[in-house]
Every structure is written in structure tokens, then in C-alpha cells.
Amino acid sequence: MVFQKIDRQIIELIKDIIPEHSRVLTDKNDLAGYSFDASFGTYFPEVVIQPLTTQEAADIVKLANEKSIPIYPRGQSTSLSGGPLPVEGGIVLDLSRMDQKLDVIPEDLIVIVSPGVLTGAIHEAAEKYGLFYPPDPSSSAISTIGGNLAENSGGPRGLKYGVTKDYVLGLEVVTPQGDIIRTGGKTVKNVTGYDLTKLIIGSEGTLGIITEATLQVIPKPPSTATAMAIFDDVVTSGKAISTILTSGILPSKIEMIDQACIAAVEDYSPSGLPLDAEAILLIEVDGKPLSVAEEIQEVGEICRSSGARNVVMATELSQQANLWKARKMVSPAITRIKPTKISEDATIPISKIPDMFEKLKNIKEKYQLDLVIFGHAGDGNLHPNILADKRDSDEMKRVEQAVKEIFEAALQLGGTLSGEHGIGTMKSSFLEMELGPVGLDMMKRIKESWDPNGIMNPGKIFPGKDQVFSLMEGE
Amino acid sequence: MKLAAEGVISYDELKEPIDLCLGCRACETACPSGVKYGKILEETREALYHNHRENSSLPFQRTQDLLFRKVIPSSKQITRGANLLWFYQSSGLQKLARKTKLTDVLPGSLSSFEKILPEAASPAKRKKRAAVLKPSTSPKWKIAFFTGCIMDGLFEKVNSLSLELLKLAGCEVHVIPEQTCCGALHAHSGRKQDAIQLAKKNIAAFEEMDIDYIVNNAGGCGAMLAEYDKLLENDEEWAERAHAFVQKTRDISQILVQCELPLGNVEMDRKVTYQPSCHMTNVQGVVDEPLQLLESIPGVIFKPLSKAEMCCGSAGIYNLVHFHESMKILDEKMKGVEQDVEMIVTTNPGCLLQMRLGVHREKLEEKIEVVHLVELIAASCGLTLTDE
Numbered sequence: 055m056v057f058q059k060i061d062r063q064i065i066e067l068i069k070d071i072i073p074e075h076s077r078v079l080t081d082k083n084d085l086a087g088y089s090f091d092a093s094f095g096t097y098f099p100e101v102v103i104q105p106l107t108t109q110e111a112a113d114i115v116k117l118a119n120e121k122s123i124p125i126y127p128r129g130q131s132t133s134l135s136g137g138p139l140p141v142e143g144g145i146v147l148d149l150s151r152m153d154q155k156l157d158v159i160p161e162d163l164i165v166i167v168s169p170g171v172l173t174g175a176i177h178e179a180a181e182k183y184g185l186f187y188p189p190d191p192s193s194s195a196i197s198t199i200g201g202n203l204a205e206n207s208g209g210p211r212g213l214k215y216g217v218t219k220d221y222v223l224g225l226e227v228v229t230p231q232g233d234i235i236r237t238g239g240k241t242v243k244n245v246t247g248y249d250l251t252k253l254i255i256g257s258e259g260t261l262g263i264i265t266e267a268t269l270q271v272i273p274k275p276p277s278t279a280t281a282m283a284i285f286d287d288v289v290t291s292g293k294a295i296s297t298i299l300t301s302g303i304l305p306s307k308i309e310m311i312d313q314a315c316i317a318a319v320e321d322y323s324p325s326g327l328p329l330d331a332e333a334i335l336l337i338e339v340d341g342k343p344l345s346v347a348e349e350i351q352e353v354g355e356i357c358r359s360s361g362a363r364n365v366v367m368a369t370e371l372s373q374q375a376n377l378w379k380a381r382k383m384v385s386p387a388i389t390r391i392k393p394t395k396i397s398e399d400a401t402i403p404i405s406k407i408p409d410m411f412e413k414l415k416n417i418k419e420k421y422q423l424d425l426v427i428f429g430h431a432g433d434g435n436l437h438p439n440i441l442a443d444k445r446d447s448d449e450m451k452r453v454e455q456a457v458k459e460i461f462e463a464a465l466q467l468g469g470t471l472s473g474e475h476g477i478g479t480m481k482s483s484f485l486e487m488e489l490g491p492v493g494l495d496m497m498k499r500i501k502e503s504w505d506p507n508g509i510m511n512p513g514k515i516f517p518g519k520d521q522v523f524s525l526m527e528g529e
Numbered sequence: 530m531k532l533a534a535e536g537v538i539s540y541d542e543l544k545e546p547i548d549l550c551l552g553c554r555a556c557e558t559a560c561p562s563g564v565k566y567g568k569i570l571e572e573t574r575e576a577l578y579h580n581h582r583e584n585s586s587l588p589f590q591r592t593q594d595l596l597f598r599k600v601i602p603s604s605k606q607i608t609r610g611a612n613l614l615w616f617y618q619s620s621g622l623q624k625l626a627r628k629t630k631l632t633d634v635l636p637g638s639l640s641s642f643e644k645i646l647p648e649a650a651s652p653a654k655r656k657k658r659a660a661v662l663k664p665s666t667s668p669k670w671k672i673a674f675f676t677g678c679i680m681d682g683l684f685e686k687v688n689s690l691s692l693e694l695l696k697l698a699g700c701e702v703h704v705i706p707e708q709t710c711c712g713a714l715h716a717h718s719g720r721k722q723d724a725i726q727l728a729k730k731n732i733a734a735f736e737e738m739d740i741d742y743i744v745n746n747a748g749g750c751g752a753m754l755a756e757y758d759k760l761l762e763n764d765e766e767w768a769e770r771a772h773a774f775v776q777k778t779r780d781i782s783q784i785l786v787q788c789e790l791p792l793g794n795v796e797m798d799r800k801v802t803y804q805p806s807c808h809m810t811n812v813q814g815v816v817d818e819p820l821q822l823l824e825s826i827p828g829v830i831f832k833p834l835s836k837a838e839m840c841c842g843s844a845g846i847y848n849l850v851h852f853h854e855s856m857k858i859l860d861e862k863m864k865g866v867e868q869d870v871e872m873i874v875t876t877n878p879g880c881l882l883q884m885r886l887g888v889h890r891e892k893l894e895e896k897i898e899v900v901h902l903v904e905l906i907a908a909s910c911g912l913t914l915t916d917e
Contacts, residue, residue: 092562196561
């Protein structure tokens with residue numbers, strides 16, 4: 055694909071569309087802030103545009119399509135897969151300022167939002183009506199709903215409540231040609247034509263730009279209770295998860311942290327976690343107070359009879375928060391091991407959790423890496439994280455090989471490359487391994503018919519010709 | 530910042546975005562990865578300061594040094610500033626200046642602030658302050674009060690009320706004369722070495738006495754004091770002493786909330802909102818205590834401020850250096866104040882001045898009063914200063 059560079063004339067055309075020129079950024083220090091996300095690599099855009107309306111966004115896309123300029127939608131850049139990175143330069147469309155609409159319509163159990171609204175703000179707005187928008191990516195306090203929709207974000211509650219795509223009824227989308235369409239509607243049931251809503255969600259900004267969404271909300275469970283179970287053996291903890299999930303109880307969250315994470319957390323912010331334990335499970339149930347109290351007792355008993363060394367339970371909110379603190383501390387704590395964090399989210403069927411633990415253990419030993427595991431164990435969405443130093447090229451080569459083996463392991467167990475982070479730039483070279491050549495080709499055909507000029511978020515999802523996975527910057 | 534460290538962008542390109550950051554540190558409370566932004570920010574400002582200093586003229590350096598090394602930390606100089614302010618206000622010069630619109634000729638920031646500056650205390654009044662205040666019963670705690678330089682210069686009344694209130698709450702209160710500026714303004718401007726010197730001076734001063742708590746009433750100063758351990762973590766001689774200092778540091782609300790106070794001695798009926806100080810919330814983590822105190826005052830009807838967590842734009846000296854940006858933030862802030870609110874309560878001198886300016890800009894002076902939390906509590910207790 056040959057793209058056109060942005061020159062003065064194009065900037066003038068952009069300024070004709072965007073009346074306030076302060077929303078068209080071209081200074082290097084402004085562009086620098088848009089050159090990275092929470093994943094890997096630095097790529098400068100040529101211009102950053104902050105539209106405030108769907109029409110502005112559509113006019114910009116139309117211009118980009120006519121002139122063959124790559125365009126990259128962006129929320130708050132918390133992406134862990136490179137979603138908003140302008141790998142080919144061009145335009146970054148910063149949608150974070152399109153946050154005007156956040157309408158809760160309790161009679162219809164829906165919320166209508168602009169793409170720049172923070173996910174956390176939707177949680178708060180729904181709660182005022184006793185309602186609940188379940189998807190809860192860890193970054194929800196700072197991530198935009200637009201980014202969540204484009205990447206189909208998950209979160210701990212995925213186990214019981216599903217992920218972003220399960221709560222979207224309809225979208226307003228700017229097509230790669232700059233037209234505005236609506237998909238779906240305002241009803242749970244809707245089988246009119248192809249389900250374009252689901253096609254757009256998780257398409258990582260490669261098929262269009264979401265400019266409004268109609269989300270479904272449900273009644274908020276009035277209470278929660280939490281159990282923390284400590285295990286001497288990581289495989290036993292995996293078996294306990296399976297036993298809980300087949301016992302007739304569906305917890306809202308089951309999170310695990312492994313021994314290396316426990317050690318890192320204790321080093322970072324000591325709270326008396328046992329350093330000799332191989333795994334800690336945190337289990338939350340939600341619902342009416344009486345059933346919650348009963349269910350957490352049952353969960354505790356199951357953990358004990360499955361071989362937990364110790365189980366602590368809490369129903370008071372502050373005590374529960376205390377138990378969850380250890381899980382919250384994992385991310386900041388482990389970055390102190392080494393500066394470069396490679397965060398994977400390969401996901402496997404629930405019954406294969408113990409097998410995956412075993413395989414990860416072997417990979418860690420084989421490549422002599424700081425590999426730690428934590429994450430949403432209840433839905434098979436583990437987060438193996440490798441801590442390395444990107445200045446050590448020998449170590450980074452080993453990381454590359456380990457990452458490849460993690461993906462292979464997940465696929466062998468019937469799992470997937472990515473549970474919730476997306477493919478982006480980070481996993482595209484492995485796509486064919488999971489989809490097969492025909493599966494990949496069918497996806498490409500969709501992309502090419504929607505966006506024949508290839509301007510929408512190029513360089514994502516689909517691997518380039520002969521592309522190989524590399525974590526070496528500037529090579 | 531990382532890109533500048535790697536040489537991808539220059540320090541000059543980094544300067545403007547860093548200068549425009551309020552440093553409110555709300556991002557730290559939102560960050561899912563626990564990034565210590567405050568530390569990175571101050572290290573970046575230090576690097577920018579050294580880079581800028583190397584490239585600036587000698588007279589400029591001297592003026593800056595004079596301001597930061599002599600004027601701000603010296604209680605004498607601040608006192609002199611306050612004295613001048615008092616003279617200006619009480620001599621009628623202020624009225625004359627306002628009448629002749631002389632103040633409108635001042636740059637935007639200064640002329641705006643001139644209108645909302647508090648009445649400074651007379652030099653005699655400040656001198657009269659006792660070194661120790663003893664309660665009538667045996668003291669609950671022995672407290673050393675951190676006066677702060679801006680607080681003491683501009684809001685001497687709030688400091689005096691704080692001392693009296695702590696006494697009324699059953700504490701023995703000491704004012705240690707050797708104390709100096711907390712160093713926050715220095716640290717925020719990249720003058721880390723100056724901040725370290727001030728920190729050491731304060732630590733040494735407060736070590737002299739065996740006390741339970743070091744209490745302050747300014748959110749910004751309190752945040753700085755609470756981070757002395759981080760400032761001195763790599764200094765073998767001082768790390769432990771700094772840690773001990775931090776362990777004793779408290780905001781006045783944390784103390785008062787645990788004490789018996791004769792709240793309701795004076796009846797009131799006020800609709801009150803509260804603008805929390807960012808540094809008190811995000812750095813000290815003091816969130817509930819001021820609210821608990823507010824809600825315990827009989828006759829106070831609490832009206833939550835929408836977007837209370839958003840900075841008011843005061844941010845140290847941000848409102849002086851970046852007046853226009855600061856005013857945009859302030860105007861946004863004022864939209865969150867409900868129609869029937871009669872009083873805005875804050876817990877930091879910067880916020881106090883800024884919110885007064887906000888009220889002034891909205892032309893609501895007749896309707897809305899802006900006070901420090903201590904003033905409201907003191908009023909409810911019927912506490913007045915002896916010479917009033």
C-alpha cells in the first residue's frame with residue numbers, strides 16, 4: 055500500500071473541516087504524546103485531529119480516503135496490543151474529546167454513549183439508577199468506551215457476565231469512505247440482516263470508526279462477598295477452580311496470582327502474604343445478601359476440600375477491598391523485577407487451566423526468563439507476563455521464542471492467541487497459526503471489501519508479507 | 530519524558546507540555562499499573578531546570594535564586610511581604626489603587642489576585658503568637674504545628690484559629706521557631722537540591738522535641754511533608770530520620786476528627802460545598818476526614834461539588850505562571866457549584882485563593898463565602914481570636 059504524505063495543502067483541507075485549529079496538532083511535542091500506547095514501539099503520526107462530532111470525524115475520514123492517507127482511531131491509548139499506534143504515520147483521530155453523550159435510559163435498560171466517554175463513567179452513571187454495565191477492564195477508570203468496543207475488551211467479570219460485545223445493541227459507525235451508518239438498534243432481539251454490530255466490535259478500528267454506541271445494562275447485584283484461598287501447589291488451585299465452576303455456583307470473578315507475583319507484591323507493599331505458597335485465588339460472588347453469604351461459605355469449603363492451605367472470607371466492603379489489594383498491586387509490583395513488560399493474554403478452555411500452568415512452567419525454565427502468571431483464571435484468560443530488559447538483545451531473543459511457545463501451547467489446548475487484548479501489531483504474525491490460511495483469507499476479504507484503499511488502521515491484525523515476530527525496536 | 534530521555538525529542542520540545550501539567554497527580558489514583566507519576570514529573574522538572582539554567586542569563590538565574598532561596602523559605606521575608614501587604618491594605622493605598630483602576634494595568638494574573646487577597650495580619654499580631662498553647666486538662670496529644678510560609682503570610686488568621694482549635698480539642702500545641710518552608714514550590718519547579726535542604730532543616734527542627742504529631746493545615750505543604758522520605762530515600766544519614774518525620778505528619782482534619790469539639794456552640798444554617806485539595810487527596814490520601822468533620826457540624830447542609838476531584842487550577846503557582854490556562858480550568862470548576870451554595874470550603878491556601886477568584890469572576894461575592902475548613906469549625910465552636 056502506498057500512502058500519501060501529509061503536506062501543507064492537506065493540513066489546510068483538514069483545517070477547513072475542523073473550525074478550531076487548536077484541535078489540529080502538528081507540533082512535535084504534541085505528536086510525541088500520540089506516538090505510543092501501553093504496548094510496544096514508538097511511531098510518530100503526521101497530524102493529530104480531535105473531532106467533537108460524528109460529522110467532523112466522517113469528513114476527515116472522507117478526506118483521508120480520497121487522498122490515501124492512513125487514519126488511526128485512538129481513545130486513551132491503554133491498548134496492550136498496539137491498537138492506536140500510527141505505524142504508517144498519517145492521521146491519528148483522537149476520539150477522547152467526543153465524550154458529550156452519556157444518556158442512561160432506565161425504562162429501556164440501555165445507555166447511549168459517545169466514544170470518548172470513560173468506561174468508569176458509564177459504571178457510575180448506570181449505578182445511579184441501580185443498573186450495571188458489567189464489562190470491567192482493569193483500565194476502566196481511564197479507558198474510553200470507544201477503545202473497549204474496538205478491541206472487545208474483557209475484564210475479571212467476563213467469567214459470569216461476558217465481555218464488551220455481549221452488552222452492545224447498536225452502533226453508529228463512520229465507514230472507511232466517510233459515510234455514517236447505524237448498525238443494530240435498541241433491542242436485545244434483532245435479527246435484521248447481518249450482525250454488523252458484532253463485526254465492528256473487536257475489529258480494532260480496521261473497518262470503521264465507532265462514533266456512538268447503544269449499550270445494554272442489567273440490574274446491579276446488591277452485594278458481593280470475597281474469599282481468598284492459598285494453595286501450596288499451583289495445579290491444585292487449577293483443579294479447585296474447575297470444582298467450584300461445576301458445583302452450581304457461578305462466581306462473578308476468579309482471579310489468581312502465582313508465587314512470583316506474590317513475592318513481587320510482598321516486596322513492593324508488604325501485607326503478610328505467604329511467600330511459600332504457589333498460588334492465591336481470589337473469588338468473588340455477587341447477588342442478594344443472603345445468597346451471597348451462603349455461596350461464599352460453599353466456595354470456601356470447596357477450596358479447603360480441594361487442598362487449599364488456608365481460606366479467608368470477607369463480606370464487609372472494606373475487608374473485601376483489603377483482600378483484592380494484593381491482586382491490584384500485581385501490575386505495579388512486577389514491573390520492578392525488570393523494566394520491559396511483555397503482557398500476553400492467551401486463553402484456554404477452563405478445564406485446561408492446570409495443563410496450561412504446567413506448560414508455562416516448562417517454558418519459563420527452558421528459556422530462563424522471569425515469567426509470572428496472574429489473571430482471570432476463572433474464564434481461562436491467564437496473563438503470562440514476561441519481565442525483561444529490552445536493552446539485553448540476547449534476553450529479548452529468548453523472550454520472542456518463549457512468546458511463540460506460549461501461543462503454541464494455548465492453541466494445542468484448544469485455546470486462542472488473545473482473550474481480551476486484541477491482535478494489533480503484537481500478535482499478527484501468529485494469526486494464521488490459529489485461523490489457518492483460508493480462515494485468514496476470509497477475514498482479509500472482509501477487510502478489503504470494506505476498506506479497499508486500506509486506510510483504516512493499517513498494520514494491525516493482518517500480518518505484512520513475510521512478517522516475523524520481533525521485539526527488537528529499530529531493527 | 531521517556532522519549533526525551535531517549536533523545537527522540539529535545540528538552541525544549543518537552544518543556545511546554547511539562548510546564549502545563551498541573552501536577553495534581555489524580556492520574557496516580559486512576560493508573561491501573563501504579564505508575565509513580567509524581568516522582569517522574571519532579572525528576573523531569575529537575576532535568577529541565579538544569580537544562581534551562583545552563584542556557585539562561587546570569588541576572589535571570591540570580592533573580593530566581595533570590596526568590597527561591599531567600600524570599601520563600603525565609604519567614605522574615607515572607608513576613609516582610611505580609612507586612613507590606615498589610616500596610617498596602619490598611620493604609621488606604623489599596624482603595625486608592627482600586628479606585629484609580631491602577632490595578633487593572635497590572636498583568637492579568639496580578640490584577641486579578643490583587644482583588645481577592647485576604648486581609649493580612651498586622652506585624653504586631655503575628656509577633657504576639659505564643660510558642661506553646663496548653664489545654665485546660667491534661668493533653669490528649671503533644672503536637673508541633675507546621676505553620677507553612679504562604680499560609681502564615683497570607684492566612685495568618687487560619688493558622689491562629691488552627692492553634693486555638695487544637696488547644697480546644699485537648700492538645701498541647703507547640704510552634705517551633707526553627708521550622709522553614711516545606712519546599713513544595715521548589716520541588717515542583719525542579720529545584721530538588723533546594724527542596725532537600727529545606728526538608729533537612731525541617732526534620733532537624735522537629736526532631737528537637739518529643740511530640741506525637743506534626744500537624745499542618747495546608748494540603749500542598751502536607752503532601753510535601755508526607756513525601757520527605759521519598760525525597761531523601763537515597764541519603765543514608767537522613768533516610769530514617771525522614772521516615773520518622775513522615776510517620777508523625779498529619780493534616781489537621783485527621784487530628785480534629787478524633788477529638789471532642791464543642792461543635793454547634795454557635796447555631797448556623799449554611800449550604801456548604803467542599804473543594805478538596807488535589808495533593809491532600811491524591812498524595813496524602815486524606816479524603817474522608819474533612820467530609821466527616823463537615824457533616825458533623827450542626828446546621829451545615831452539605832452539597833457535594835460535581836467533579837470535585839478535578840483540580841481548581843491553582844496548583845502551586847500555576848495560576849500565576851499560566852494564568853489563562855488556569856482560568857479556563859477554574860471556570861469549568863465553578864460550573865460544578867450548585868446554585869444555592871452559600872459557602873465553599875477548602876483545605877489549602879492555593880485552593881482558597883483560587884476559589885475566591887472563581888467566586889469573584891462569577892460575581893458571586895455577595896452570595897458565596899470561601900473559607901478554610903478550620904474557619905468553619907472554629908465558627909461552629911464559637912471560637913474567636915482574643916483581639917477580635
